[in-house]
Amino acid sequence: MSYIEDNGYFIFGGVKSSDYGVWIGGGGTFNAPARRYKEYVVPGRNGTLTIDEGAYEEAEVTYPAFIARNFPANVEAFRNAIMAQNGYVRMTDSYHTNEYYLARYMAGLEADTLPGGRGGSFDLTFRRDPRRFLLSGDEPVVFTQNDEIENPTLFASNPFIRVTGDGTVNVGDAAITISPGYEYVDIDSEIQDCYCGLQNANALVSFSTGKFPTLQPGVNGITMSGNVTEVQITPRWFIL
Numbered sequence: 001m002s003y004i005e006d007n008g009y010f011i012f013g014g015v016k017s018s019d020y021g022v023w024i025g026g027g028g029t030f031n032a033p034a035r036r037y038k039e040y041v042v043p044g045r046n047g048t049l050t051i052d053e054g055a056y057e058e059a060e061v062t063y064p065a066f067i068a069r070n071f072p073a074n075v076e077a078f079r080n081a082i083m084a085q086n087g088y089v090r091m092t093d094s095y096h097t098n099e100y101y102l103a104r105y106m107a108g109l110e111a112d113t114l115p116g117g118r119g120g121s122f123d124l125t126f127r128r129d130p131r132r133f134l135l136s137g138d139e140p141v142v143f144t145q146n147d148e149i150e151n152p153t154l155f156a157s158n159p160f161i162r163v164t165g166d167g168t169v170n171v172g173d174a175a176i177t178i179s180p181g182y183e184y185v186d187i188d189s190e191i192q193d194c195y196c197g198l199q200n201a202n203a204l205v206s207f208s209t210g211k212f213p214t215l216q217p218g219v220n221g222i223t224m225s226g227n228v229t230e231v232q233i234t235p236r237w238f239i240l
Contacts, residue, residue, distance in 0.1 A: 010063065012082055012103065012126075013089030020078035021070065024063040024124070026095035032240050033059040033130035056130035056240065061103070063093075066121040071113060075120065079109050082124075091128065098135050099239070103128035130240060131155075137237030144230050146223040149215065153237050156214040158189035160234040166204075167226015171233075172216055175208035178228070189213055190236065 008026050009018035017024060033056040040049040067074045082105050091103040103126040113120035137157065141149055151157060161176075163169055164184045169176045178185050181204045182196035189212040194201040207213065215235050224231055 008063075008094040010091060010093035012091045012105070013085040015078075015081045015085065017065070017078070020081065021067045021074040022065050022078050023068070024065045024093070026063070026093065028062045028064075029093060029095050031059065031061065033057050059128050059130045060106075060125065061128060062123050062125045064121065065124050066119065068119045071111075071118060071120045075109070075111060075122075088129065091126065096132065099132040100135065101128045101132050131238035132240065134237040134239065137235045140232050140234045142230065142232050143222050143224070146221075148219050148221050149233060149235065150219050151215045151217050151235065151237060153239050154217050155238060155240070156216050157236045157238060159213065159215050159236055160190070161187040161213065162230075162232040163187065163228055164230040164232075165227040167224065167228040169228055169231055170221065170223040171213040172220040173209075174211075174213045176213060177206045177208075179204040180227075187212065 008024045009016060009022070010024060011017075036053045036055045036057055038051045038053060040051070042049050067078075085105060088102040088104050090100055092100045105124070106127045107125045109122055109124070111120040111122040134153070136152075159171075161169075161171070162184055163176070163178050166178045166180045169178070176187065182199065182201060185194055185196055185201045185205060187194050187205060192212050194205040215233075215237075222231060222233070
């Protein structure tokens, strides 16, 4: 058995691999997800009718990993720590320090070990959301007057927007109208829901496009009118 030459690490739901003596290689972290299409065969038509769904398939990433010493104790503690994580959790690694993604551990653990349990190597496979979220996209941007926000990526993002007051907010070409009812309304384009704390606020919000707002690549104008006093946007930028 030969160890990988790299000394990378990941943090999966708060579990840092290197805390357990687990070091990883990052070759598999540079893969891209497949775009999602539907294909139909139409009688009398040549070729295949292809419809772009505007989304991407779930991605898979495999890290080659090794433990150089005290293998039995380290691998047991590490195995239990990652398998205790439920569903999709936040994950980062040392190869993409400005990004994170949402992932779940999807396999068991089979190791090749050195004699005497001195060390061992194994693969760790995760399924993840196809998007690599930029850490900068988690930082809220606050507007108290008309301004603009620039999406630095090539992909439209699904922002979290908090509107204080009632009136109209324009995000790019989309107008959001908020009726009176609450001090503020949260508009979450990712889960497509509007609320104020634990209170449902969907009936108070309407969209000129009929869809939840997105932040398109490039500059997006932000304007407000009526009794809107503040707009806070967490943009959720992502790349693939």
